[in-house]
Amino acid sequence: MTMSPAAHSLPALSSSHRPLADHSANWRMLLLAAAALVVGSGGAFGAWVLIKAIAIATNLFWFGRLDGSPAAIVDNALGVWLVVVPAIGSLIVGLMARFGSDKIRGHGIPEAIEAILYGESRLSLKVALLKPLSSAISIGSGGPFGAEGPIIMTGGAIGSLFAQSFQLSAAERKTLLVAGAAAGMTAIFGSPMAAILLAIEVLLFEWKPRSFVPVVIAVLVSFLWRPVLIESGPMFPVHHAMELNAELLGIALVMGALAGLQAAVLSNGLYRVEDIFARLPLHWMWWPALGGIAVGIGGLCDAHVLGAGYESIRALLDGSLVIRVAVALLVVKALVWLIALGSGTSGGVLAPLLLMGGALGFLLGQMLPGGGALWALAGMAGILSGAMRAPLTAALFAVELTGDFAMLPLTMAASASAYGVSVLVMRRSILTEKIARRGRHVLQEYTVDPLDFLQAEQVMTPAPHTLPATMTAAEACAFFGEEGRHRSYPVVDDEGRLLGMVSRLDALRWQVGGAPAGATMAEMLSDVSVPSGNPKDAISRIADMMVDTGCGRIPIVDPASRRVIGILTRHDLLKTRHAHRSAENLRSGRHPKPANLSHG
Incomplete structure (x- = not known):
């Protein structure tokens, strides 16, 4: 946080302030949009393969023929022997899960969500191959299921594998995984808008241009492939000739x-x-x-x-x-x-x-x-x-x-x-x-994080207590022993410009190990980088800085003069979130107990 041994190895620690904007998009969004062209095509072809595999399995199990044309199970003539067919198909699926991958079990969407939230959006080639095959066998043998869960898992695996081959970040892998899943659903049902909304409401866990634009591109590409591979128009065309009323x-x-x-x-x-x-x-x-x-x-x-x-x-x-x-x-x-x-x-x-x-x-x-x-x-x-x-x-x-x-x-x-x-x-x-049930909590509500929309100048403690650069190490030790209320303090020159931070740990180390006689704070801090924030920074940036540097108190400086105008602490961040939640849950006529506003 300060002049501890780790402090000397810190990189340049200013906030590198960027102008605040409504969205966090950058040019890599266009790279993901280009990748979505491939992923969308992959999702469409994956859907075609799944539909054909289901038709082939249906014909094999119920009619004993090798045929990729659609077949209706109700037309079978097996009589009471039909009881055996679903059991045989399900046994095959159980064997595939046992000796292939247990991730093919279930209906696919929870597994996709878990991979997104906890698995860094990584799905394997084995899952991409076994999920549609096992689902085709299950559905084709009479399993009472649809193709949407399997194609979401399969399309997602296509997007994830494509992203992994280019060593993209976890967030970018998530985008392409969901793009592939939405593309697969579009190809099966011909429902591009619903597929996009499913991505937003169920899979993405965010609303950002970085993910929205590539998902839309993948869905549109799949929608264009659908008439070529499967069919055109609505899946169940119906028109209700009536006017809605109250x-x-x-x-x-x-x-x-x-x-x-x-x-x-x-x-x-x-x-x-x-x-x-x-x-x-x-x-x-x-x-x-x-x-x-x-x-x-x-x-x-x-x-x-x-x-x-x-x-x-x-x-x-x-x-x-x-x-x-x-x-x-x-x-x-x-x-x-x-x-x-x-x-x-x-x-x-x-x-x-x-x-x-x-x-x-x-x-x-x-x-x-x-x-x-x-x-x-x-x-x-x-x-x-x-x-x-x-x-x-x-x-x-x-x-x-x-x-x-x-x-x-x-x-x-x-x-x-x-x-x-x-x-x-x-x-x-x-x-x-x-x-x-696997011990992982999922919250399906989207809210704006107060750390993202509040700025440092709105939360910081203004005009904080600082130490002069002319103070000696001995005086600093005495100060922390008698007066120091906080763990660290900004050190400023005669103009109030930030030179560094000095902590109680520094004072203890000087007291135990000794410091150069008469050495001032300015001399002791000459080779130490110090993290600092801009008053216009979103406090989420300050929070990231605290995590990256280990500093629990970040001085806020005027960008033009480098004068210290405030300080932001961990307590300030927690207090901000608490105040936001209290206001959200406040009922009419009831007021929460005020939080302790003292700064640690």
Whole structure:
């Protein structure tokens, strides 16, 4: 902090003040945008490979043919033997997880979040190869999952691997990982805006040009590839020829609240099932096979619960689904999905949630104005918002799937209502609960850090006590022994210009080891660099300086004259954050106890 032995080895320690700006972008953003062109293409091709792999697996498992064309599991003629097929596929997935990589287990998005927050956004080539293959086997053999979770993990791995090959920073790797994930989702569903919002609400944990621009570039590139590789237009084109009014929007709010409760029940049920599997006296490699047997039994009840179920989503949205099938999707699909996903097999959550929320809305819609198809749409938006805590993504995703953007106010009402219910009744989302169970906390709220918008001159202690450069080492020792209230003090010349910092530790070292007779502070500090801040610096820069140098008290100097005009301490930083939180939580008519404003 001062003249301790480490102080002599410090580099130039001025704040290197830069003008404050609204954003922190620099020219490397353009480098990431260029890289996003490649990552976006990789995400699109990864989605195409995944779709083809699912089709091939479906044909092999259910029809015994090698064919990459789409096939409907409900057309199989296996009879009661269909119980065996999901179990075989799940057993293969368990073996791949055991002897390949256990990161392919689960639905992919929590693993991507964990890699972003705790793994420096590093995903391996093994995961990039095994995740889509295992998911294709799981879904193709009847697993009640969708392709979105696997493609988010696969697209993210493509972006991460590309970033790792160029030795980019962890923040830049995160940007390209999320860009690849959003590109993959865009290619699967044709929903570029929802993919961008998913990146912002769920994956990025920031709102910065550095990440936003490359993600948009990757999504747009993937969107342009989609007609060439997969298909063009909305995935489930539907148009509701009706005008929204207060009655429909009010019903949408109620529908959203019910979907939010449905999401809470499903999320709680999923982790209860995981706990049951964890208590089994079997290695986790065998759990997916047990889950596969449950899936097969559900398929005997109604084959519509098997596989991704995109045709059932289409039937829900155009109103053609049979009531009996809708009931099976609401009840049986939920049960087999909970058991299969809780067993640790590989699959996604988005398509199953669409089916279950859509089935709820479809059935209730039989008694409501607008019909089942309209309320299936609202139910889908609501359950996605409630389960994933991504209300903007959910509202826009529902209308992008159908192309019916006139229904956006309705899906937004359902989404907001479900979100409100979800955050009140569930501590964590279905995505973050898994991470929390590993002992890691995720906060999904964005706020402005007071350390970033307050400046040093607003927080510092003005006109601090300083020591004159003419003071001798002996006088400094006496001062710290009798009067010194703080651990260190700025040393200034006759004009008040900063020369350095002297600490209680320095005085003790001089007293024990001896100092040159009559040596003044100016002579003792002649070869010592000292950290200092600018009054216009954001206090986050001062905090970084404290960490980098170990100095707990940073003098603030006038940039023109180098005169000391204030001092900023660790206590000031903590006090600032405390005051911000107290003001945020302040209720009308209630005032927090004032903080101790003394400076240490």
